[in-house]
Amino acid sequence: MSTSSLSSELSSARRSYTQRNPISLLAYEDATKSLPGGGTRSSIFIHPFPLFIERGDGVDIIDLDGHSYKDFVSDFTSGIYGKTDPIIKEAIIKGLDNGTQLGGHTTTESKLASSICSRFPSVDLVRFANSGTEANILAISIALHHTKRKKVVVFKGGYHGSVLSHFGEEEKEKEAEGANGGDLKVPYEYIVCPYNDISATRSTVNRHVGEVGAIIVEPMLGAGGCIPGTIEFLRGLRELSDETGSILIFDEVQTARLSTGGRQKILNIIPDMTTLGKFFGGGFAFGAFGGKKDIMSLFDARSPSSIAHGGTFNNSPLTMIAGLSAIESILTEENLNKLNDLGDDMRNRLNDSFAKEELPFKMTGLGSVNQLHCLLSSETKKEGLELLFFYLLERGYWIAQRGLISLNFAMTELDVIGFEDSLIESARSVKGFS
Structure with a gap:
């Protein structure tokens, strides 16, 4: 069918969504009077308006209009414990x-720190913060302070928090369209390299020898599409960091759920520093950054030359208790x-079904964190994924509108x-309009 058929069906799905959720729509319109865009978190916005959730129980969430959904977003990987x-x-x-x-200090704070240090091979000492974003900024x-250098190597598609994202092609497309939007960034001196391309990364970094103080990488791109880093790439970064005297930081905010010691433990590739967040706070706001003793000891307040690191809620009692x-x-x-x-198993079964029926989707990821990708043309793939989202909502399943799927306990x-059954049925329907 034509592209107009897909667009027409998507418009119909949006109208149906609006008709089914009148109370959420009213709540959203009221929220826009005091919140820009009706909320304080861009990642959970839904076009044309977001659902407003009243309560949750186990794996289910219930919206203001009384609809119940199986939650396959799990609060963007942080809700690993269910509701x-x-x-x-x-x-x-x-x-x-x-x-x-x-x-003041509590023994729960030190017990949680000890547990994290014992789990992650790279973490001799750890400090707490209030989010993964904050942890990455501090790391x-x-x-940079430790190396006395200014440049930071990051990767296309990388996301290290709300002010540390590098989505590459999407940013270029917005610029080409004359858009003024995009993402705010902490103004470090960035060197942006291609993910999973150690040869190109090495070539780029070697042009800045003596200037690169940090290399920060997700062992699997999260918001960038759940693309696993190859062993060759991640091990190559470890070698490159050693050669250039830079600090290698693994952002394991999402991949920490792949084992008790994150992906670094699985692959036995040990960075100099590790950042964590999300579920280690037991459902409360949490971040952590840790690493080698010689780096982290810079925060030791017993030293007259220590680096200050405050934060009223860094050791919030309830967060420490829930996290421990x-x-x-x-x-x-x-x-x-x-x-x-x-x-x-879910990802493998779905990809087998997609291939067998020639459905225009594939799933990438590792373990319990995965991403759906639409394989339609560049002009229609966004519409195809959004249509799939609305079909799944009608069947009682909640995923991220961008395609993220995250399981919980x-x-x-x-x-x-x-x-899986509902997703295959929904994918068949999308194929019928593509």
């Missing part, structure tokens, strides 16, 4: 009795392996099989 994990809930309730803000900043309970009782090797096997194998 109402009893272990975390009990820990939080007990923690409330001790006070919500103490303004880059201390790496989660890491000790839920984020076990057995549980993570089971969840990641579930995701690998509340899911069963039956939940995943049901999702």
Whole structure:
């Protein structure tokens, strides 16, 4: 069929979405009076307007209009525990009795730090922050301070937080269209290299010998499409960092869920520093950055030349309690392996079905974090993915509009099989209009 058929069907799907969600629409219109665009988080915006969620239970979320969805976004990988994990809930309730803000050190803070250090091979010492974004800014900043250099190597498609993204071609397309939008960036001196191309990266970095202080990389691109870094590429970065005297930072904010020690443990490729976030706070705002002792000791307040690092909520009591309970009782090797096997099996089955039926989709990723890609022409692939999103909503499944799929511990194998069936049906419908 023609491109106009796909566009027409997408317009119809948007109208149906609007008609089914009148209360969310009213809530959104009210929110725009005090929030730009009706919210404070760009990644969860949905065109033409976002659903407003009333509550969650286990694997389900329920919107203001009473629709229930199986949540296959899991709050963009951070909601790994589902909506109402009893272990975390009990820990939080007990923690409330001790006070919500103490303004001092607690043993829970050091126990959580010790647990993280024991898990990640690269982390001798660790500091806490309030988000993965904040952790990455601090890690880059201390790496540049330590090396006394100014340049930072990043990669096309990389995302290290709301002010540290480098989506490459998408940014160029916006510029070509005359758009003034895009992403805010902390003004480091960036050198942007191609992901998974160690030869080109080495060639570029070697032109700046003595200037590069940090190389920051996701072991798998997250927001950039769930593209796993190859062993050759990641190991090559380790060698390049050693050769140039720069600090290699692994952003494992998402890939930390692939094992108890992240992807660095799986591949036995040890960076100088590691950044974490999301689920290590047990559902509360959290970030962490750690690494070699000689780097992290720069924050040691016992030294008269120490680097200051404040943050009122860095050691928030409830975050420390929830995070420690989660890491000790839920984020076990057995549980993570089971969840990641579930995701690998799902991805393999879906890709087999896509290929067999010649459906215009594929899925990439590792373990429990995956991304759907539409294989239609460049002019229609965005519409195809959005149409798939609306079809899945009608069938009771919630994914990110951009195609991200993230599993959580509340899911069963039956939940995943049901999702796969609905996804294949939805993909068949998209194919019919493409």
